[in-house]
Amino acid sequence: MTQVRYFAAAAEAAGTPSEAIHAGTLGDLRARMIAAHGPDLERVLARCAVLVDGRRVDDPEAPIADADVVDILPPFAGG
Amino acid sequence: MPPGPPLTPEQTETYARHLLLPALGEVAQRRLLAARVCVVGAGGLGSPALLYLAAAGVGTLGIIDDDVVDRTNLQRQVLHGVDDVGRSKLDSAAERLRAIDPDLVIEPHRERLTADNATAMLRGYDLVLDGTDTFETRYAVSDACAELGIPLVWASVLGFDAQISVFWARPDLAGGGTTLRDLFPDPPAPGSVPSCAEAGVLGSLTGQVGSTMATEAIKLITGIGEPLLGRVLVLDALAQRWTEVPLRPRERRSTPVRSAPVEAPARAPERSPVADAVDIDQLRAAVAQGEPVTLLDVRETFEVAHGAIPGALHIPLAHVLTETGREAIPRDAVVVAYCQVGPRAERAATALRAAGIDARWLVGGYPAWVAAEHENVRTS
Numbered sequence A: 001m002t003q004v005r006y007f008a009a010a011a012e013a014a015g016t017p018s019e020a021i022h023a024g025t026l027g028d029l030r031a032r033m034i035a036a037h038g039p040d041l042e043r044v045l046a047r048c049a050v051l052v053d054g055r056r057v058d059d060p061e062a063p064i065a066d067a068d069v070v071d072i073l074p075p076f077a078g079g
Numbered sequence B: 001m002p003p004g005p006p007l008t009p010e011q012t013e014t015y016a017r018h019l020l021l022p023a024l025g026e027v028a029q030r031r032l033l034a035a036r037v038c039v040v041g042a043g044g045l046g047s048p049a050l051l052y053l054a055a056a057g058v059g060t061l062g063i064i065d066d067d068v069v070d071r072t073n074l075q076r077q078v079l080h081g082v083d084d085v086g087r088s089k090l091d092s093a094a095e096r097l098r099a100i101d102p103d104l105v106i107e108p109h110r111e112r113l114t115a116d117n118a119t120a121m122l123r124g125y126d127l128v129l130d131g132t133d134t135f136e137t138r139y140a141v142s143d144a145c146a147e148l149g150i151p152l153v154w155a156s157v158l159g160f161d162a163q164i165s166v167f168w169a170r171p172d173l174a175g176g177g178t179t180l181r182d183l184f185p186d187p188p189a190p191g192s193v194p195s196c197a198e199a200g201v202l203g204s205l206t207g208q209v210g211s212t213m214a215t216e217a218i219k220l221i222t223g224i225g226e227p228l229l230g231r232v233l234v235l236d237a238l239a240q241r242w243t244e245v246p247l248r249p250r251e252r253r254s255t256p257v258r259s260a261p262v263e264a265p266a267r268a269p270e271r272s273p274v275a276d277a278v279d280i281d282q283l284r285a286a287v288a289q290g291e292p293v294t295l296l297d298v299r300e301t302f303e304v305a306h307g308a309i310p311g312a313l314h315i316p317l318a319h320v321l322t323e324t325g326r327e328a329i330p331r332d333a334v335v336v337a338y339c340q341v342g343p344r345a346e347r348a349a350t351a352l353r354a355a356g357i358d359a360r361w362l363v364g365g366y367p368a369w370v371a372a373e374h375e376n377v378r379t380s
Helices: A009-014 A026-037 A039-045 B009-014 B025-034 B046-056 B089-100 B118-122 B135-148 B203-222 B280-288 B343-354 B365-379
Strands: A002-006 A018-021 A049-052 A069-073 B036-040 B060-064 B105-109 B127-130 B152-158 B161-167 B231-236 B241-246 B293-297 B334-338 B359-362
Touching (some): A002 A009, A009 A026, A009 A039, A018 A026, A069 B241, B036 B046, B046 B089, B046 B203, B089 B105, B127 B135, B127 B203, B135 B152, B135 B161, B135 B343, B152 B203, B161 B203, B280 B293, B334 B343
Parallel strands (some): A002 A069, B036 B060, B036 B127, B060 B105, B127 B152, B293 B334
Antiparallel strands (some): A049 A069, B152 B161, B161 B231, B231 B241
16 A cells, blocks of 8 residues: 655645555546545645655656555645 | 965964864865855845854955845844835845944945856855745746855755755756756746745744754855765754654766767657756767767866867857857867856857757866776776
């Protein structure tokens, strides 16, 4: 199972700071996250960085392995 | 950072608690006194960062801010007080910082930092801290630091949440180092993310984060500890939980398989953006095969003075962007533009192609060429 960590607005929308999800690709993972947590998370995900083991991935076909850690970070610009 | 002159007796007393630290000590303190640091934004993050950098003995502080103090700033922007409302933040900050260290050199920049002036404003600083409050300014700061090769201590806050990292685009770091664009390649759509003015921010959170920025700055200047490179610290102040998120460079644009443009020159405009980059091996192979290539050095004159690729045509980027500046570029060869890192050359290549000249840009810039030359000497 891939460990997914949600931060800030993404954690709020998912209702949890982390969970384990089994998925084969980034697109698959995204669909499972949205199915589990609904349109609130979908809206936040649209602007989030998805880091797979530290590398930003945007291609829905990109493979996800069970050993990967996926971090979901929303952007903000306050200073 | 080279250290400054030996400490005076007064400085020895002021910085006594630093001097007691075995990892820091006198030479590191002299490095701090000789350092030139620029803080962009004297607001929520800039206030604590500037206060601690001034107290730590950083010798020169550039401050960029075109704003005036507003009453709503006082809940977190601890450089400023009630009497400063309506006053320039630069004036208020300078007064407060000089009270901490009368010898501090302050370089105030009243101009708003934009993508057009960022490189000129930040050039010459050893280190930059970004505590600004718009995406537009943040990308301008990050791109300029990447272009200049200056390390950037970066942080942003909203509500009870914060993100902090150190970005440093350097060819010798793994994958060329990371920048803001490795985390968020482009700014989000305007209006899609609330600002602190809309969603609020916990004042003391900016204190935590700004102080952390100052700590990273001190570590980078003195060379102690492990800098926050390739890592993003994410803070949830409500849970009071710091999480470390790894950050690696995005896949770089040049991959030998996907972009072999010098070997197979094609009229460019319809090609994908991926194909406009060449790496040093492709360039050397093309030159070795006698292909017609014009090397175009788009760096500034002072940079070229330190060395350039032999035979390269030198036209600084600003001139490449003008019609008269492009007149000297021959049109019968593929142009490969290079700079010190990449962004300027990429911009030059884009402008040249728009002007009907077949152009590419060299990934890694002049340092990549130097490294390849050294490699060549070693192996031959």
